[in-house]
Amino acid sequence: MLELFIYGIVLGGIISLGAVGLTLVYGIIRFANFAHGDLMTGGAYIALFLVTGLLSWIGVPDVIFSPLSFGVRMVIAFPIAMFLIGCVAIITDRILFKKLREKKSSAVIMAMSSLGAAFIMRMIILIIWGADSLFYRPGVLRPALDLPLHVKIRPDQIFILVAVSVLIAALHIFLNNSKMGKAMRATADNMDLALVSGIDTERIIIWTWGIGGALAAAGGMLYGIDVQLHPYMGWNFLIPIFAATILGTIGNMYGALVGGLVIGVAQQMSTAFLLPTYKPAVAFVIMILILLIRPKGIFGGSS
């Protein structure tokens, strides 16, 4: 059980990266972005292209950081993919959501547009890479370390925990200490007040998409390192990240972090009783329970 709990924290960390981005977008741009899961997929596949394609063509050596299952190429690809998916998110906003905002379309129309964007992104991935599961390094042995209390954990999973912690800490510092971060929090709290205070909300929106997209890409890549890549991986994350976002109160970054961990642990622990394929359903049931009991989430006021 302890082992499942720790695996749950690993999965939860990945969910949190998606949920934090989703909750920022939800809180500041105020619509449910159904393309967020597919941004995760996009990040994972861009890293795949860099690791197995571009970086090997330009002759970056394939050195692995044993006992981890990846090496120099992944370390280079990781920030590049985060940056690129941040750009994809911003470009999607410029092409679609900005125009819809200017036309004063409702939040539902924007959500529908994001659903369309999600399908378009996934189809592009399917056209380029096909529908099979892929790995960053196929065939590499990934032995687990034996820890006390019968816990087996792979070094990759420890790396994932560290990476999630670093990214969340960086976001925390950014939101609390930089001018842009403070402006983002102010906009999330009250957009009209932020406008009156002279905050350029269009710039905030660009930053929000960039950060949300980059974190989603990181989540997707970490999942790719931990498990595998699949064109539907991000779509399957959509219900868990929405559940985490609602559990942690929409717009609350720390809530999304906690929510992600709770959902991840619940999903992994459920595999002790249920088929692992039911993991998305577990997240869904938790979400329905939250909606029934406390629709504003754990950090929201009582409704």
Next chain:
Amino acid sequence: MELSGIIAYLVSLAIMAGIYAVFSLGLNIQWGYTGLFNIGIAGFFCIGAYTSALVTTPMPKGVYAQYVHQLFGLNMPFIVGLLAAAVMCGLIAYLIGIPTLRLGEDYLAIATLGIAEAFRLVFNNEPWLANGPRGLMGLPQPFQNLVEPRNYNYVYLVIVILVMIGVYIAIEKGIRSPWGRVLRAIREDEISAAMSGKDIFHFKMQSLVFGSMVMGLAGALYAHYTKAISPNVFTPLYGTFIIWVMLMAGGSGNNKGAIVGAYVIWGIWIGTKFATDLLPYTLKARAPYIRFLLIGILLEIILLYRPQGLLGEEKRVSKWIE
């Protein structure tokens, strides 16, 4: 191709488009008239199809029973299957409505999306329920003895068209009644509708249940047309997304638009199949993705440049007002 072959092909096209038109009409009640954002149509599609399949097929016997497992098989007539599908979908819509309809519109979207995924998981992983991923086969078709099997599609086309017209008339009646005007009032401005003394939650619930029942009918029509169903038919792409594009293209808030949209988009969808058949061999395996990519781009163009769709919403709401 011979002329008779072409006609048979067109008939099969018209049947599928007709079934999608019924879905589109169901969605029109929810989205077009009430503003409910249901993106789990595939879930109702799935439940409608499976309910009717279980109600109309006999329980497998003998050797057959070793290969096919199903929870029950009532061997009832087609019409009972249709009604059962509608009732079951209405019930599920009611259960989803309870936690979500009092909250913002996004919550219903996320919950319906979740329920569609959950149903697919359950039907895939529980072989005792409806034969797991292999699904159910040999569904009965009504009036099968009326004509030769190769002409049967004509009969089914008539059945689909009759259901479509029946649903169309029912929605038109409803929407031009005071009840329908309340739905539109809720869509336009929930608070002012509530201030006029309308119980928002109940009207939304009625709309959700009514629309989902129509979707159940459509799911059952699909099941008896293809005669074989498996969980992987009911994906978000074929089960939800394309129906949304149909309604948005035809014009949400317009029942004629819902039908026209279904036929136009299904025509485009099939047309792109002919186009992708011309692709080089290596790209052919990816052809469905290219076609869905085009449909996705089409949706974005509609949302940006013609949100009212082809026909747009009719302004006349009562038969007494010209």
